[in-house]
Amino acid sequence: MLELIVTSTLNGVLFGMLLFLMASGLTVIFSMLGVLNFAHASFYMLGAFFGFQISRWFGFWPALIFAPLLAGAIGAAVERFGLRRVHRNGHVAELLFTFGLAFAIEEIVSIIWGKVPVDFRPPELLDFPAFTIFSTNYPAYKMFMLAVSIVIFVGLLLVLKRTRIGLIVQAALTHPHMVGHLGHNVERIFMLVFGVGTALAAVAGVIAGPSLVTQSNMAAMLGPILFVVVVVGGLGSLPGAFIASLLIGLVQTFAVSVNGSLASVFGPLGPDLAQSWLSDIWNVTIAQIAPIMPYLLLVLILIFRPMGLLGTRET
Secondary structure (H helix, E strand, O other): OHHHHHHHHHHHHHHHHHHHHHHHHHHHHHHHHOOOOOOHHHHHHHHHHHHHHHHHHHOHHHHHHHHHHHHHHHHHHHHHHHHHHHHOOOHHHHHHHHHHHHHHHHHHHHHHHOOOOOOOOOOHHHOOEEEEEOOEEEEHHHHHHHHHHHHHHHHHHHHHHHOHHHHHHHHHHHOHHHHHHOOOOHHHHHHHHHHHHHHHHHHHHHHHOOOOOOOOOHHHHHHHHHHHHHHHHOOOOHHHHHHHHHHHHHHHHHHHHOOOEHHHHHOOOOOOOOOOOHHHHHHOEOOOOHHHHHHHHHHHHHHHOOOOOOOOOOO
């Protein structure tokens, strides 16, 4: 039991921090620009494939730097030449634009790299077990993922709350005309914020690519849970996204490791009910419903706390 708790906690924290790596950029874009970017997971996928390609040419460490920069530049171009024009037609048009962009990116990735998973491996420098716990070796690369996630979380908080750049960016959202009169280019600020947000998604892609499977449908697999994270944490709240990421990571990891069911607790159904539809529900295990646990949590949050864990009610 102790091994199960320790191992599941460690795996849950690691998965949660990976979710936060992906959700941080989406949260920054929404909190700064008010745009719910449906294509955010696609930039995460772009980061993974850019990282794979650059790592084949120059190695993993140059890929960790240049893949996010490339994805961030594409994100900035999307804001400058696409989203800014669509913004004039309201939020529904923005949502539809990013929705279509997600499909376009997925098709482009499939055309270039194919639908088969690519061989994206961790760097040799981190390809060894960091420590052994209960006869299980933990890869050093996963510890590296954890460290990068923590550094990004702390760095984002410091930049947004403690620096002049963060104050200007936040003021540009609420008082764009005032910031413009002070000599700042508000449109350029919005473009840079969108570019930084997409670059953060790409960082997650480069980091997660060697650990997970890098393939053309990886955005569709992780995109929905990404929105669960930002809604449960509270739209636009970076600390909320951090807490929600850890919560969902732990809930899903513990659920996967528990093989119990109603039948294992209360015993088998009587002969008259054993052949009914109730038998299927009675015997389903917690591990089998683990994939839907985040969405059940989302439903509960929306019922009892619609603004999310750390979100604020709109006035």
